[in-house]
Amino acid sequence: MNFFLDYNWELFIAAEILSVGALILFCVFRYFFNKKRLSMLFILLFLLLMALEALLGLYVYRHTGEISTFIIIIVIFIIYACTFGVFDFIRLDRWMREKIGKLRGVELLTTKDYEIMERNRNPKYIAKKYRISSFIHLVIFVIGQSIFWLMGTDSISELKMYLTDFTWLENGESEGTPYPNDTIFAVGVIWGIVFIADFLYSWSYTLFPSKK
Helix, strand or coil: CCHHHHCHHHHHHHHHHHHHHHHHHHHHHHHHCCCHHHHHHHHHHHHHHHHHHHHHHHHHHHHHCCCCHHHHHHHHHHHHHHCHHHHHHHHHHHHHHHHHHHHHCCCCCCHHHHHHHHHCCCHHHHHHHHHHHHHHHHHHHHHHHHHHHHHHCCCHHHHHHHHHCHHHHHCCCCCCCCCCCHHHHHHHHHHHHHHHHHHHHHHHHHHCCCCC
């Protein structure tokens, strides 16, 4: 029995839970207990856990030789942590400072923080932000799906055939589709559904703007 192969999902989920906990503890120790040096240990713990997730994914891939759902999820989480996750952490940090500041009766937010919070309530700014994020997602989606399709097709003519006739979506499996295997087929289809939902949701702020 190989422990890391048999319990890869359990190890990944445990690492993600610990990562979220490390970020929350960073904010608590930094702003509630005013322990700035100690709080940095939790950021280091978060980075260590992310590195361990990457090593786990690499280990599983080297022993299986397959780009499985597990490998794809690992890659997605790492990319998210290094991109959009940074902005989500900044928002979490600001929210924690606001709540902890109220509990302690001290001001932990700066003038710039209040300006950002006020800006984030502006419907025009929100609509613009979601338009930009939707275009970024579009570019990433096209690049990712192109890579998947190139892996599963042998020629440009075959690619054009799939682009002009989407009846292959009814197959339910990778055979007869532009995807190389069932795992990537499932990921590609689910990603497509998520992309459409996200794109429509993002543009709803532009098409149906809030009044306040």
